Amino acid sequence: MTMYSHGSNFDKEQFQRELRQVLKSQLAVIEKNATTKDWYLALGRVLSQYTSMNLLDTEAFIDGEKTRKINYLSLEFLIGRLTGNNLINLGLYEKIEEALQEMDLALSDILEEERDPALGNGGLGRLAACFMDSLASQALPAVGYGLHYEYGLFKQSFAAGRQVESPDTWREALGYPWERRRPELTQTVGFWGHVEQYSDDRGKLRKRWVPGLKVEGIAWDLPVVGYQNEITLPLRLWECHTGDPFDLARFNEGDFVGAQYPVLEASNITKVLYPNDNHEQGKTLRLMQQYFHCACSVGDILRRHLALGRELKTLPKLETIQLNDTHPVIAIPELMRLLIDDHDLSWDEAWDICTRTFAYTNHTLLPEALETWSEGLIAHLLPRHMEIIFDINHELMVKVQQQWPGDIGKMSKLSIIQEGDHRQVRMANLAVVTSYAVNGVAALHSDLVKRDLFPEFDKLYPRKLTNVTNGVTPRRWIKACNPALSSIITEKLGDGWIRELSEIEGLKAFADDKEFQQAFMTVKKANKQKLADWVEEHHGITLNTDAIFDVQIKRLHEYKRQHLNLLHILSLYHRLLNEPEFDIHPRVFIFAAKAAPGYAIAKDIIYAINRVAETVNNDQRLNDKLKVIFLPDYRVSLAELIIPAADISEQISTAGKEASGTGNMKLAMNGALTIGTMDGANVEIREEVGDDNIFIFGLKVDEVKALQARGYDSFIYYDSDPQLKACLNMLQDDTFTPERPGELISVARNLLDYGDPYLVLADFSAYCDAQCAVDKSYRDQSSWAKKAILNTALTSKFSSDRSIQDYANNIWRLSSVR
Ligand code: AZC
Known part of the structure; x- marks a missing residue:
């Protein structure tokens, strides 16, 4: 087995041979005709062979560990380009650069060919990507679960100053070189249909959901490469495939054409990312996306757990499911359903497992972003889940009555079901009631979550509401994007800051140093020039x-x-x-x-x-x-x-x-x-x-x-x-x-x-x-330079490594963080 890290066992000639081979055999391009794009694809494919091996080895290694594993469920992962970042984290950047140079190829030009995988809208999606980098870099066992959208966030251009949107085909014609299809992980997901009661072998009355349509979830893994530590975690993205429409036609006997509509709708499930940030739209297809994502992910988590011969009751000890906003909250009734209907646990057993497995992060207080789904829609699309939500709500109402006897106002405010002409399911309430921890994303925000959004829940569940201040990965957001700054930092402090950002505080000692101020401002100026050149070239503005x-x-x-x-x-x-x-x-x-x-x-x-x-x-x-x-x-x-x-x-x-x-x-x-x-x-x-x-x-x-x-x-x-x-x-x-x-x-x-x-x-x-x-x-x-240096020196708290350590210590309670 070859672990490609630190670049320690990198063989230049072998790499060059592999690159030429892939170009010819997989892309069918002869070298003298190869475009920069061809080289980018070939490079991606060669490198992803390394990370695929690391990924499988990491998987095997983690399976053997008896520690808790993090499952980060998010409808969005705004990962950005992977090639440059992965080269840095693999410790191969300079080596590959040199190997390419010998072939008369410029790595920097090749890297520009990669189209950003834009599988997210903004902050929430980018946070998920930074967290995956930090989990991998700190060797924490984790899987990121998301969706494999065919079209990422739309491309924006301006026509006479107005925004014009066009589709983002991020995988382009030949596919994205970093992804791997994992057919053996396929999941089946149901929609619509009805719930039936039946007697099992032992005469026990049980319920089961008979879906009206089944689709398949195909897994694509993207490698999340830890910083020079041999760890590669999977970012597992689900793609929806619809089966043979004729099955459905038979199922619905008679209405042959009409029976295809659900299939047509289902075939769109992972077509596009909804382009809303901090705003929900309430579209049926969006709920289908959410449920599809959750069913595949929860199914995969249980599959892994059971495949290792583990008992269901040990699930909370070995797996935690972090819900990135309310978008994946339908995972809660899904896990309840699987435990009760498929695995024959009692309600109390299943509830005990769920309330120790889920944790929820709130990212916004804006009312228009707090998700609610029409009860009618859920009942139609996911009839068994709606029953379970009612049962969870019933228990909640009993608890509210105990806490505030006779207080109808409290009941209606805290209820998962919002009463009215069109009853709605409040996903945030469902998340808070079930999760063992609920966190906001900055001190002030978490305070407001307690004070303004969920004050009653804070009373009902003391200590459940907490804070984890967000962070960003210093690998991408300093080291990779600002090489000039990185090298003057490293000159002064060594390169430990890349792994442990608090070391960057050492720069404080140089804030008044005229020479360092000069160096810092020279770097800034060069970066401004780089941007200015780019703007001149692309937009003709000086x-x-x-x-x-x-x-x-x-x-x-x-x-x-x-x-x-x-x-x-x-x-x-x-x-x-x-x-x-x-x-x-x-x-x-x-x-x-x-x-x-x-x-x-x-x-x-x-x-x-x-x-x-x-x-x-x-x-x-x-x-x-x-x-x-x-x-x-x-x-x-x-x-x-x-x-x-x-x-x-x-x-x-x-x-x-x-x-x-x-x-x-x-x-x-x-x-x-x-x-x-x-x-x-x-x-x-x-x-x-x-x-x-x-x-x-x-x-x-x-x-x-x-x-x-x-x-x-x-x-x-x-x-x-x-x-x-x-x-x-x-x-x-x-x-x-x-x-x-x-x-x-x-x-x-x-x-x-x-x-x-x-x-x-x-x-x-x-x-x-x-x-x-x-x-x-x-x-x-000079005074400005000092201020700027101090900003770089004093913001190490905002490394996502620190955020992940906070999650690990205060929420996930992982025994060993390192
Ligand atoms: C964003 C918040 O607006 C932003 O302040 C925060 O930094 C980021 O999440 C990460 O926590 N929220 C969203 O993007 N929210 C939604 C629902 O899109």
Whole structure:
């Protein structure tokens, strides 16, 4: 057996032979005709042979261990490109680079050929990917369970400034080289049908679900390579295959054509990722996706457990199932059903197992993102599961009655079933009631989960609600994306920080060191140049790298307030043109964001920024002081280019709305200073870096609540602040769309007539003041360098290795973390 790690047993000539062989035998390309794309595919295939072996060996090794295993269930894993990252984690980057160079091939060009697997929307999906990296790098036994979408998150382009979506065929024509099909792991999943009672052999009355349709779940494994430790964990993605429609036709006798509809619907189950971030849509197909994902994953977990000859009652001791948001919560009634109906456990036995197996992470407080499913839909699609949910709810109501006798209000608030004309199943309530631990994703957020979202559950289940602050992997988000920074860190501290990020605190000692400041700023400048070159090449816009690179990159959402950023840009534009005394250090505002295709105002905000950018960038009077650029198709690989080049990180959500944020962490680690509200993990970033090294502004959570309770009126700000008024008027008087009057009005209307739901105007003036402070601060380059260095040095808390250790110690209770 060959373990490929540390590159210690790497044989260059053999690798070159394998590469040529794969090119010819598998891709049918002769060397002299090979394109960079062909080489990328060949390289991926050769490397994935190594990781496949490591994956199977890790599997065997883990099966032999008697420790608890983590099953991370998530509808999204936003993994980004794998080739470069896997090379680093395998310890093969330099060796392969050299081997390719000998063949006249540039690794960096080859890596650019990989299309990002975008199997997630934003923060929640990217977090899952970082967690898998940390689990593997800390050699923790784990499997990531997700869906093998045929189309990932849509590709975004702009047509005359407006977002246009197109399908993302991430696997391209020849397949994704890193994935492996695992036919032996196939699962069968039912839908629809009915529940029947029957007497078993011993005359016991039992229930079983007779589905109206069965589909197959095919497993695809992607390798999650641990950092130079010989561990490769599976990211197991399920793909839906529908069987022969004629079976169904027979089943439904008579209506031959009509009987195909469910099959047609089912054949779409893993076609596309729903493109919503922090918003649920309530579509039947989405529930089918969720159930399909859960049935395959729970089925696989039980299969593994039983194959090792283990008893069901030891399941909680040996397996834990972490639910990434409510999307996989239907796994709870699924496991109950399997234990009771298929394995003949009593209700109490099954419930005992479930309540010690599941744990749930909440990622948002936004009401529109809290999932509920119509009871009628669940009863129709998954009749046995609906029965089980009712039974779980019955027990819950008994408990609520004991705790608060006669309190109907409490019953209706806590009930899993929301009463009303169209009864709904509240997935979060089901998750909280069943899980042995429930966590929020940053200290403030977890506090609000307790205080505002689930205060009664916190009483009912003391200590169940807890916090695990998010983190990001330093392998991808420093080492891989910022090689220049990595090498100056390593020069000073050695390379232990890649595995144990707290070692990076050693940089603190060099924060005042002029030479190191210079080195740090030289790296930053080079990264800005790299981004500028890319922007010039792809978008034909020249960026001045002496300018402050001010970055807001994340999904487009009103609560994230890209339009607050826009208003500030308008105020700079207005002042530069109208106030002769007014001057600023040159600034480049960089945006990147996708809007959910159905989210009209978010798309209007993108359009407004693009139109403003066009005018501002071409206004000669500004003397290059101001540039605005909205880069299309935000994705992991674009983030990897932008983040190392950022001076300022925009984290300006309405306080209480951003659960954590993780881009804020990546940017701070790479030496960008945060301008942000007291929201999500910004609060903890401030704690770590200190007030001098961050720009905090705006209303705090309690002030937001108080203002809203008093009755918020955005016109008060509009009428009393001439600066703000001028900005909003520019949106309304067609300054930026002279040829198309009224086109930017919706953004202004949203903030005025429609009540400004996220208090943009209330925070405008504080935001402008904070931006002034940024401008002033940047003029002292040495002091700025110090602040930037301290951001890199003092944000090690936000390594996902630390998050995973918190989960391991406080939630999963793994005996040995290392
Ligand atoms: C996001 C949160 O909005 C973000 O603040 C957090 O950092 C991230 O999860 C990871 O915890 N939430 C989502 O993406 N949520 C949904 C339902 O899409």
